[in-house]
Amino acid sequence: MSEEPVLPRIRPEIAALPAYRQGRQASPDAFKLSSNENPFDPLPGVVEAIRSATGINRYPDATASRLRERLAARYGVSADDVHVGAGSVSLLAQLLLATAGPGDEVVYAWRSFEAYPSLVAVAGATSVQVPLTADARHDLPAMAAAVTDRTRLVIVCSPNNPTGPTVSHDEFAAFVDAVPRDVLIVLDEAYAEFVTDPTSVEGDRVRVLIARPNIVVLRTFSKAYGLAGLRVGYAIGHTRVLDAARSTAIPLAVTAAGEEAALASLDAESELLHRVKVIAARRDGLVERLRATGWDVPDAQGNFVWLPAGDRALEVAAVFEQAGLVVRPFAGDGVRISVGEEESIDRVVEVAAAVAP
Structure with a gap:
């Protein structure tokens, strides 16, 4: 006789759903670029x-x-x-x-x-x-x-x-x-x-x-x-x-x-939106540099950029992670990289160049 517990009935379409997967957390010595968070600390x-x-x-x-x-x-x-x-x-x-x-x-x-x-x-x-x-x-x-x-x-x-x-x-x-x-x-x-x-x-x-x-x-x-x-x-x-x-x-x-x-x-909106302008400028510079490495990066208007890696998405994301950059892969489609700290940008471009198509 099975010792498996009898569980309540769950809607089949819910049972088949994967749980929402947020961007991976980063170790203290890594940059977390997986959740589109604002890299600036809150204002006092x-x-x-x-x-x-x-x-x-x-x-x-x-x-x-x-x-x-x-x-x-x-x-x-x-x-x-x-x-x-x-x-x-x-x-x-x-x-x-x-x-x-x-x-x-x-x-x-x-x-x-x-x-x-x-x-x-x-x-x-x-x-x-x-x-x-x-x-x-x-x-x-x-x-x-x-x-x-x-x-x-x-x-x-x-x-x-x-x-x-x-x-x-x-x-x-x-x-x-x-x-x-x-x-x-x-x-x-x-x-x-x-x-x-x-x-x-x-x-x-x-x-x-x-x-x-x-x-x-x-x-x-x-x-x-x-x-x-x-x-x-x-x-x-x-x-x-x-x-x-x-x-x-x-x-x-x-x-x-x-x-x-x-x-x-x-x-404090004026001060916060100044930070937004800094992130947007950082994003635009990152897009230009990523395109120079050979990536066909789409127009970026959020606080993130997209690498259309296709079937290589998981492989590309793993290389970023090995370099201390936690990014967000979407299997079969691409890799999303949040625009984070200024110190992360050169490392992002360096890794992107190494895995460019």
Whole structure:
């Protein structure tokens, strides 16, 4: 007789899912370039704001109302048109649960953010993955053509993680016109602050210029603002759409420390965005040097670069790791390298040259 315990029944599609795999941690003498984190330490004022959130024996404000009001004033919308969550990925999960279920479809480009397939599966819906173009960009006409009567949500990731290019404002406007108005379009802009291409879509202007209630824009404090460890993201959209997302949210997910840090980050925005400019300039220089080694690096508009290594992705990543550079491989596709400390750049270029195609 088997001694294996009898386990609860698990949904087959969930049992088949791999767990989300974050970028590998690095040893003290290595550079961690695998998670698109901000390499700068938090500003002293932000650290002090976190320390001020001492009432941890009390629950936080469930709606993060002060932060919502601050963001609403910033973007010229009502506080009800802003929803704050534990990172933008949690907000996407809520929107998926609110709109899609068994028998429904969710359209997105691929390869894109690694969590998309899992989030769709957890909602019970079906992924429709539309291949990127040859230059690693969203194929928006093909994505619009993939929308059917079963489509409930479309995700547009700009800049695209992990490949780097953005969607242009004109491309996005045409795409919105091609998608039925009862299909939700989520513009995932986790890396928007790093964008320097003036033709790129800007989510904070989208709803004003297009005025469509079926568009929700996602932003985060994790990347440009350096609050990845505190998990604060936000959505801008129509109140009724965001109310549906709020109904699916895990209560009290945004901590008081997270809200305080986000507010302090907005107060220190000019200094933080100066750091963003430094990272963007570092990125552009890295792209130029990597291309000089023979790599066909796509346009990079986030805080990372993409090496299209194809079937060599795991092999290439292993060589980087041996050199003390922890990067993020995507088997069969390529290697994503976060733009980290200035001291890491020469080593990245040296290894990339050694494994160039």
